Amino acid sequence: MNPLAGLQKIGSVFIAFLEAAGKLTTFMVSGISHAVRPPFYPRIILHQMMDIGYYSLPVVGLTAVFAGMVLALQSYTGFARFSAEGAIANVVVLSITRELGPVLAGLMVAGRIGASLAAEIGTMRVTEQIDALTTLSTNPMKYLVAPRLIAGITMFPLLVLVADIIGVFGGYMVAVYKLGFNPSNYLQNTWNFLTFEDVTSGLVKAAVFGFIVTLMGCYHGYNSRGGAQGVGTATTNAVVSACILILSFDYILTEMFFAK
Amino acid sequence: MNATSSTNPKISLSGVKKAFGRKVVLDGVNLDVAPGESVVVIGGSGTGKSVMLKSILGILRPDSGSIKVDGEEVTRMGASERERINNKFGMLFQGAALFDSLPVWENVAFGILAEKRVNRVEAKEIAIQKLSQVGLISDVADLFPAELSGGMQKRVGLARAICADPEIIFFDEPTTGLDPIMADVINDLIVKVTREVGATALSITHDMASARKIANRVAMLYHGKIIWAGPVADIDHSDNEYVDQFIHGRAEGPIKMAVRA
Numbered sequence A: 001m002n003p004l005a006g007l008q009k010i011g012s013v014f015i016a017f018l019e020a021a022g023k024l025t026t027f028m029v030s031g032i033s034h035a036v037r038p039p040f041y042p043r044i045i046l047h048q049m050m051d052i053g054y055y056s057l058p059v060v061g062l063t064a065v066f067a068g069m070v071l072a073l074q075s076y077t078g079f080a081r082f083s084a085e086g087a088i089a090n091v092v093v094l095s096i097t098r099e100l101g102p103v104l105a106g107l108m109v110a111g112r113i114g115a116s117l118a119a120e121i122g123t124m125r126v127t128e129q130i131d132a133l134t135t136l137s138t139n140p141m142k143y144l145v146a147p148r149l150i151a152g153i154t155m156f157p158l159l160v161l162v163a164d165i166i167g168v169f170g171g172y173m174v175a176v177y178k179l180g181f182n183p184s185n186y187l188q189n190t191w192n193f194l195t196f197e198d199v200t201s202g203l204v205k206a207a208v209f210g211f212i213v214t215l216m217g218c219y220h221g222y223n224s225r226g227g228a229q230g231v232g233t234a235t236t237n238a239v240v241s242a243c244i245l246i247l248s249f250d251y252i253l254t255e256m257f258f259a260k
Numbered sequence B: 001m002n003a004t005s006s007t008n009p010k011i012s013l014s015g016v017k018k019a020f021g022r023k024v025v026l027d028g029v030n031l032d033v034a035p036g037e038s039v040v041v042i043g044g045s046g047t048g049k050s051v052m053l054k055s056i057l058g059i060l061r062p063d064s065g066s067i068k069v070d071g072e073e074v075t076r077m078g079a080s081e082r083e084r085i086n087n088k089f090g091m092l093f094q095g096a097a098l099f100d101s102l103p104v105w106e107n108v109a110f111g112i113l114a115e116k117r118v119n120r121v122e123a124k125e126i127a128i129q130k131l132s133q134v135g136l137i138s139d140v141a142d143l144f145p146a147e148l149s150g151g152m153q154k155r156v157g158l159a160r161a162i163c164a165d166p167e168i169i170f171f172d173e174p175t176t177g178l179d180p181i182m183a184d185v186i187n188d189l190i191v192k193v194t195r196e197v198g199a200t201a202l203s204i205t206h207d208m209a210s211a212r213k214i215a216n217r218v219a220m221l222y223h224g225k226i227i228w229a230g231p232v233a234d235i236d237h238s239d240n241e242y243v244d245q246f247i248h249g250r251a252e253g254p255i256k257m258a259v260r261a
């Protein structure tokens, strides 16, 4: 292969990347600008909030309770070697509120909501329902995308707050009923170590993840092409990209909050 | 009423080109539609009739050429201006494109609800009335699109297209998939909407009986261009062998289908 052809290939991949990034940015800016300007669609926003918030509770709750339980058990086996069992409550509550609550809830809901948004909007795209919206005095960005972004940004923090409580409760159950900790001591330890910032940082992360999940679902659905197969691809891409973005933004946000 | 009349055209296409990748679909389309006129576009399957309608609606962006609606150039319009123009249009999509998350009546009343012209109770009444115009009983109003037959979906799409009394209506194959009697009911409805309400209509059809009934003027699209346009009375003596072959549905003639025997 001649060297220029190689360069050309790298160049075209790079251009394609820039193009995709530009397209996503435009989509994001347009989505946000529609989300903050009237008219709003309260009916749809409410419906989406129910779907994203309420119906995700079982998934998020189960994830959180097991995460809390495993955390207590694992840290016990680890800390017992240094006779530092007292730190378990501390480890559980910090890990849950700062990291595991937002990240695990985010990943689980990315699977649930990211996929369903991409499939729903993707189907609307390939069956021309999105085109039909534009002929009926309705902007699809405003009608479809903005309400979902709003629901994602507002409901994720609530979900994560629930996940925090359930997760800490899971850790408490294992510590008290299996490992024989004193219940009031454990709770005391949990409460004493917890700072306001631990919780709020987790909730800010949650809002960002909610935005990421709904944005990816809408974006990939909105730009899907070519029938059932295209919708399938959009769904996969929505979930995969949301998960990767959640993990990378988790690092970025952690660094912003705690690395001073 | 024809395009040579002195009134300004409601819709005017000149030199509209659209290609998908290397495939040229529209190759310089010129077409004027006068206010209140009903134009039917005929042409073989896959010649770009639907693409032409979508280009006028701004769903697809033509590569070059000019499209004017009420004298305003729409091809380079921004989003908000485009919305204002689109308020003039009603469109029946070839595949109906009903919103499957909404019941039938909300589909029909979607436009008037979006414009906040009426409340939901009034909207439902209007929707039921429009549904009766396309031969659907009020029981259908609360069903979901997935519960309807193909022909019923098409008629709901039609009711939705005319519900907001638009100035311009596009019908993409309004009678395809309907039985002959229902097709004629729909033809009458289209005639009524255009003649009585004075809407401008641009329709696509393969159904020549329907074309003869609803059209003032017929235009034929072939190889990306309008190769013939004239009053509907002239289509039987158009002196155009393409048109002749098409309206008589003959396999032999200048239009070659890419099939192997």
Ligand SMILES: Nc1ncnc2c1ncn2[C@@H]1O[C@H](COP(=O)(O)OP(=O)(O)OP(=O)(O)O)[C@@H](O)[C@H]1O
Residues within 6 Å of the ligand: B020, B025, B043, B044, B045, B046, B047, B048, B049, B050, B051, B052, B094
């Ligand atoms: N979004 C698109 N992307 C790529 N090609 C397209 C797209 N839309 C249409 N085409 C192509 O453009 C051509 C014209 O399509 P169009 O839907 O306008 O046909 P038509 O004249 O309406 O046919 P029919 O009578 O069968 O509905 C087809 O060959 C089709 O493959």
Ligand SMILES: [Mg+2]
Residues within 6 Å of the ligand: B049, B050, B051, B094, B172
């Ligand atoms: Mg078509």
